[in-house]
Amino acid sequence: MYIINKSQVLDIARELQKEHQVYGPVMEKETRQVMFVAVDDIAELDLSAPIPAVPPKHAVFPHFERIMSYTYDRRNKKVEIKPDYDEKPKALFGLRSCDLTGIQCLDRFYLGQEFVDEVYRNHRKKMFIVTNTCNAPFRQCFCVCTDSGPSAHEGYDLNLTDLGDQYLVEAGSEQGKKMAERLSLSKADDSHRKRKEAIVDKSVSMFDSIAKDNKAWISRVVNRVTTGLIEEKVWEYIGDQCIECGACAFVCPSCSCFNIVDPVTGIDSADRMRTWDSCSYEGYSRMAGGHNPRKPVEDRRNKRFFCKLSYSQSKKYLRPGCVGCGRCAWVCPGDIGLPNVVTYIRREIQE
Amino acid sequence: MNYKSGICTFCGTGCGHLLDVRGNAVCGVFPLQNHPVSKGRLCVRGWNVHELLNTPEKITTPLIRKNGALAEASYDEAVSYLVDNLTKYKKNSSDEIGFLASPRSSNEENYLLMKLARSVVNTNNISLDSDPGHRLSLDVMHRGTGMAGMLGSLEEIAKADFLLVVGIDITKQNPIIGSEIHMAARAGAKLVVIDTRNTQIAKLSSRFLQIRPGAYRIAMAYLAKVLVNENLADTDFIKKYTDGYDGFASSLASLKEGDVAAKTGIALGPLQEVARDLAGSNAAMVFFSSGISGFDRDTISYIYNLFVLAGKIGREGCGVNPLTGINNLQGSYDMGIAPDLLTGFQPLSDAAVQDKFNREWGVKLNSGPGKSVYELMTGGNRLKALVVVDHDESIIRNVDEISAMDFVAYIGAFQNNFMNYAHVVLPIAAYVETDGTYTNTERRVQLSKKKVEPPKDILPGWKLIADIAFRAGAKWNYGSPADVMNEIATLTPNYSGISHEKLQGTFGIKWPGGAPRFSLEGTRRKVSFVPTGTNFAVPVASEEYPILLSIGESQHYWHQNNLMKKTAIPLREYNATLLLYPQGYVAISPQNARELNVRDRFPVKVVSPYGSMEAMVQVTDKVKPNTAYVAYFVHEMVTRFFLEHKDVLKRGEDATIPVRIVKV
Amino acid sequence: MSEINNTTIPEIATIEEIKDEIVEVKTFYFSFDGRTDGKPFTFKSGQFVMCTVFGAGEFAVSLPPSPEKDRFHLTVRKVGKVTSALHELKTGDKVGIRGPFGNGFPFDDIKGKNVIYVAGGIGLIPLRSSIMHVMQNKDKFGRILLFLGARTPQELMYQYNLNEWKAAPGFETHITVDNPVPGWDGETGFVHTLLKKADIPVKDTVAFVCGPPVMFNAVIKELTDLGFGEDCIISTLERHMKCGIGKCQHCSIGRTLVCTDGPVYTYRQIKTLGEQI
Structure with a gap:
């Protein structure tokens, strides 16, 4: 544990910038929207800004990304394929703990199953992660229900906690420790740790009643979703409100579905692009020829919440897929963000 | 910050978004939380707008038709060819030339096209399309309240x-x-x-x-x-x-x-x-x-x-709210894209209005009433030349008339069917490649800033139109779209006070004067009940034509949407319907399906007093027995069937047609 | 962990031969231009590959029983944009191949048993791979029966294999078409109706079923009525697939992914998936 003066905390990012592309929270000036973006000017970073609207997943899983390009000379029957992996080292600075949990879910899903996803691995392999403890929850937060906040436990290289005039800096890895030493940070003592604990406790107590209230319910809902004992009418109630925009998947820190297309770029050349996809779209599961095993919208909604809340999916992430950031609630044109879905299922259980 | 704020330009809602700009490409999109209308939400179209902006199906070079085929041409060659023709048809401009503007173009581009038509080519034949829907709403609102927009x-x-x-x-x-x-x-x-x-x-x-x-x-x-x-x-x-x-x-x-x-x-x-x-x-x-x-x-x-x-x-x-389907439909009418209107719903027939425009533009306007392009193409008229901007509707409905024309110019950013009939094609920049304002369904004028450079040698629309005018002898002087907006604001009471400078950094300004809505409280203003007819007849089914067929927008307002077809995910969603019903579909009730002895996706023939078409049935409890619904989007259906019903559609009788459906 | 090196970037293969099967179905014979890792191309019957048609896209297609050296073939029906583009290709043209992926048929578990195949239409494509494997190892299995249905006689796939199998001792075929043409002297009707009429072993028997969902459900009902256990019915499922390696999730069904957990499932597994097949 180390300590750094508030005025110097961005020095960590400046140090990281030497070898990494730094990503962090920045407030867009005109619209006042906080985004987690690649920055060149470290002074733009704002550690006290509210939770970024966009989760940092786009740093490891971009919205729209070329994974290879190829040429196919039809006349001479020649094909050349060029892989196009993004191997730039990246540093995520000022990540909230829910978003770190999202990255951990993606890691376990993309890297920890039977196959390793090469595209993701290249984004991820030289990464440095600095997390930032949430001193107070934001509007839609419910990470206390999903065991993913307000402070990160593991998976970071450095974790920052705002103690007022100073930041407590905890190293979670060898490379984190080296960084702290390179910056010659002074050692923290037990009083600092105690102050952090008090801050986290206070933060936990400040969560909205819906978040606190649902805490015990999440596990019962997980149980219900896993066993499939939820009545059809609950899914219909949820499905009726879905306008199939795909937003819930796009803003989810742990949603990993993608589509692949080969747009033609010339007479005999094309790219292979990966783009975010959403299970709420009707075309998502439709097969060539037209058969769609998951046509009704309620079946597709059901699928999403199964993915976020069931035990079987949790096995892939080693935790529930939902990280409690609440973004799906504010982007949803219906009223079926995950906290509400928990409430609807809970209502059914109670009835 | 690589995310740049802007406005979604698919539908009339005008949602706010942030585009992920890297280098000279748009690589992603994110909704704007503080936008007063969309509040952090986008639909399937808005969430995939970057796919459209990355499409290779753009027009990349000027083209001229030579020996029946379009061939690459230099910019000078193509513009001169267009200008020569404008000059040629100017002599008899009231009858021979028409301008088809786009409800997708920015206010500035529409205004300049309107100015080009009226002040340079001396014609009032400028219109959006045959589609009269929004004009009717505006007429009613204007007659009743003096405000031609959503109340x-x-x-x-x-x-x-x-x-x-x-x-x-x-x-x-x-x-x-x-x-x-x-x-x-x-x-x-x-x-x-x-x-x-x-x-x-x-x-x-x-x-x-x-x-x-x-x-x-x-x-x-x-x-x-x-x-x-x-x-x-x-x-x-x-x-x-x-x-x-x-x-x-x-x-x-x-x-x-x-x-x-x-x-x-x-x-x-x-x-x-x-x-x-x-x-x-x-x-x-x-x-x-x-x-x-x-x-x-x-x-x-x-x-x-x-x-x-x-x-x-x-x-x-409170309010009466007609909703526009296309992003700048409201703005297009505001910019005078109608034969009888100048900007801000000012009637061309008003002498004082004419004087004002004559003074400002330094011309003498043709005061003869113009006609819509649709009127000029049908009903015994013989339109000879057509200038089209970013359009894909009429080509389907009026393909015969258009292919018979002596001269067709197409101006647009993306490839589309109209090019097949054009004699000259001029590319322009896409909406993220230039500044422009768009007016949403609630009269909110929003500024969309340039985010990436247009491809080499491709001009933004406002600059191209200004260059055409210049070559045709007009002395326009615009350095930027902001200059165009300043002129619009001078000539248009509704847009008075609106400028790019004021719009910069806002989520738009509603005309007139930033009023949130049409207001009566605290004013001495009065509104009128508008005259109403007493014909309460409804379309009647008969023994011969027992089913009432209604026409409407299909899923996500796709219909002929040329833009959707250039994306991946929205296209897939569009295809989800098209692949299931490749000939298009007619939705009927389960009861009618039983009577006809058909199941979902069975082919049927829809017969009306005017014509017939073949389609597949979609059996759904969304429609009542003895009614049917057909989505206005499938190319073949529009050409084969609706063409015969032009008059019904034009009258806009809720577009209801009594039909008979038979199994084939 | 997988040992496959082409999980993301396809390997290039050349079309050596194209055979017309039935209307809109062709078989393509390929060989690899050069295995980058020097390993032979090996796979199990029931697995699949992702095939890239350059400039069009990629699709999943089931593999034959086993490679002939580094040569293999794929039977493809023209259904969508990419498969249509493949059908346009000629001998000598290149495609990209990733794989093999998927679990394959559980031959080790069914040694010594009778085997029944029930196929509808192009459902025979994946099952043929299993049939050929079983025929090659006939001494390890009991009776072998094939029930095959197609819409018309012209749509009966792999006539040359059918003739060969019919002639093979100990192989019983039952073929039916929905819409007979003049000159058709075989059975008519849906394939599940054949099951009733035939003398079918139930004890120590495994049934492989593949075909369109309607046919599948009818056959399952017939088989369970006959007394087949849910573990003794095996099928191979088809889903919209993009990556083949369990990441894009398009092929998710219930809690499984068809590309990594399947495509071969027992009926017991299918039932617990809780989704339409």
């Missing part, structure tokens, strides 16, 4: 406690407005949906009345009549703020109440309750479509008069 405010939907949605599949056409209505309903507002189909918003409503196709007018008239009969009209409001009540009351007097239930297919009881709920509410709004599935003028007039009668306009949370 309410999208930001105030949550303030209304009664919401009426009439004949619009709103969660598909304007999904984010649909969302706002749904949220208001969840917060306690009464949501009443009157529609021929059991749409998503109908499922989410507190009361859904499934109406027979073509009976909206009589239903609206009956709601008004209930207010009068039960003394529920807002008499104080009527006395203080309105005139023309007596005329409306006499129209209502001729409505035979005995007919209403049979003609609408709805019992009187529920209709009466809707009228009472409307009267009893504090603030109420009505939403209807201003597109192809829009209403005829009389139906819009009844909707408007109903809300005046109930005292539900001119206050917070």
Whole structure:
């Protein structure tokens, strides 16, 4: 544990910038929207800004990304394929703990199953992660229900906690420790740790009643979703409100579905692009020829919440897929963000 | 910061977004949380806009048709060719040349095209398309209130406690407005949906009345009549703020109440309750479509008069709201894209208005009334030359007329069918490649800033049109789209005070003067009841044609959407329908399917008194027995079938056609 | 962990031969241009590959029983954009191949048992791979029966294999068509109706079923009525697939992914997936 003066905390990012592309929270000036973006000017970073609207997943899983390009000379029957992996080292600075949990879910899903996803691995392999403890929850937060906040436990290289005039800096890895030493940070003592604990406790107590209230319910809902004992009418109630925009998947820190297309770029050349996809779209599961095993919208909604809340999916992430950031609630044109879905299922259980 | 704020330009809602700009490419999109309309939401189109912006199917070079095929040409060659033809047809411009503008173009581009047509080519033949829907709404609103636009405010939907949605599949056409209505309903507002189909918003409503196709007018008239009969009209409001009540009351007097239930297919009881709920509410709004599935003028007039009668306009949370399907449809009319209108709905026939434009433009305008391009192409007229900007509708409906023309110029950013008939094609920059303003359905003028450079040697639309004018001898002097907007603001009372400088860093300014909505409170203004007809006839099915077919927007307002076809995910969603029903579909009820002995996707023939088409059936309980629904989007259906019904569509009788459906 | 090196970037293969099967169905014979890792191309019957048609896209297609050296073939029906583009290709043209992926048929578990195949239409494509494997190892299995249905006689796939199998001792075939043409002297009707009429072993028997969902459900009902246990019915499922390696999730069904957990499932597994097949 180390300590750094508030005025110097961005020095960590400046140090990281030497070898990494730094990503962090920045407030867009005109619209006042906080985004987690690649920055060149470290002074733009704002550690006290509210939770970024966009989760940092786009740093490891971009919205729209070329994974290879190829040429196919039809006349001479020649094909050349060029892989196009993004191997730039990246540093995520000022990540909230829910978003770190999202990255951990993606890691376990993309890297920890039977196959390793090469595209993701290249984004991820030289990464440095600095997390930032949430001193107070934001509007839609419910990470206390999903065991993913307000402070990160593991998976970071450095974790920052705002103690007022100073930041407590905890190293979670060898490379984190080296960084702290390179910056010659002074050692923290037990009083600092105690102050952090008090801050986290206070933060936990400040969560909205819906978040606190649902805490015990999440596990019962997980149980219900896993066993499939939820009545059809609950899914219909949820499905009726879905306008199939795909937003819930796009803003989810742990949603990993993608589509692949080969747009033609010339007479005999094309790219292979990966783009975010959403299970709420009707075309998502439709097969060539037209058969769609998951046509009704309620079946597709059901699928999403199964993915976020069931035990079987949790096995892939080693935790529930939902990280409690609440973004799906504010982007949803219906009223079926995950906290509400928990409430609807809970209502059914109670009835 | 690589995310740059902007406006989604698919539909008339005008949602805010942030585009992920890297190098000279748009690589992603994210919704804007603080945008007052969209509040952090986007629909399937908006979430995938970067796919369109990355399409290789752009026009990359000027083209001239030589020996029947389009061939690459230099910019000078192509522009000169266009200018020569403009000069050639200028001599007889009232009859021989027309300009087809796009409801997708920015205000600045539309304004300059309008100015080019009127002041350089000396013609008033400029129009959007044959589609009259929004013009009818604007005429009614203008006649009644003097304001040619939506009367309410999208930001105030949550303030209304009664919401009426009439004949619009709103969660598909304007999904984010649909969302706002749904949220208001969840917060306690009464949501009443009157529609021929059991749409998503109908499922989410507190009361859904499934109406027979073509009976909206009589239903609206009956709601008004209930207010009068039960003394529920807002008499104080009527006395203080309105005139023309007596005329409306006499129209209502001729409505035979005995007919209403049979003609609408709805019992009187529920209709009466809707009228009472409307009267009893504090603030109420009505939403209807201003597109192809829009209403005829009389139906819009009844909707408007109903809300005046109930005292539900001119206050917070109130309003009559025609919704535009395309992003800058409202702005296009504001920019005078209509033969008889100059900017801001100023009539061309008004001498004082003409003087003002003559002075400012330094020309003498052709004061003869122009005609819409559609009128000029049909009905015995012989249009010889056509200048088209970013358009894909008419080519389907009027392909014969267009291919017979002597000269067709196509100006646009993306490739489309019109190019196959063009003699000269000029590329312009896409909307992220230049500055421009767009006016959404609630009159919100929003600035979209340039985010990436256009491809080499491709001019933005405003610059291209200015160059055409210059080469044709006009002395225009614009350094930027901001200069164009300054001129618009000078000439247009509604846009007075609007400039790019003021729009910069805002979420738009609503005309006139930033007013959130049409307001009466605290003013000496008055509104009028608009004249209404007394024809309450509804389309009738006969033994020969027993099924009433209605026409509407399909899923997500795709129809001929040239832009959607250049994406991956939205295209896949579009194909989800097209692949299942490659010939297009006609939706019928399970009962009719049993009678016909057909199942989903069986081929059928739809026969009307005018023509016939083959399609597959979609069996759905969304439509009532003996009614059918066809989505206005499948190319073959439009050409083969609707072409024969042009007159029906033009009259806009809720676009209802009695048909017979037979198994093939 | 997988040992496959082409999980993301396809290997290039050349079309050596194209054979017309039935209307809109062709078999393509390929060889690899050069295995980058020097390993032979090996796979199990029931697995699949992702095949790239350059400039069009990629699709999943089931593999034959086993490679002939580094040569293999794929039978493809023209259904969508990419498969249509493949059908346009000629001998000598290149495609990209990733794989093999998927679990394959559980031959080790069914040694010594009778085997029944029930195929509808192009459902025979994946099952043929299993049939050929079983025929090659006939001594390890009991009776072998094939029930095959097609819409018309012209749509009966792999006539040359059928003739060969019919002639093979101990192989019983039952073929039916929905819409017979003049000259058709075989059975007519849906394939599940054949099951009733035939003498079918139930004890120590495994049934492989593949075909369109309607046919599948009818056959399952017939088989369970006959007394087949849910573990003794094996099928191979088809889903919209993009990556083949369990990441894009398009092929998710219930809690499984068809590309990594399947495509071969027992009926017991299918039932617990809780989704339409």
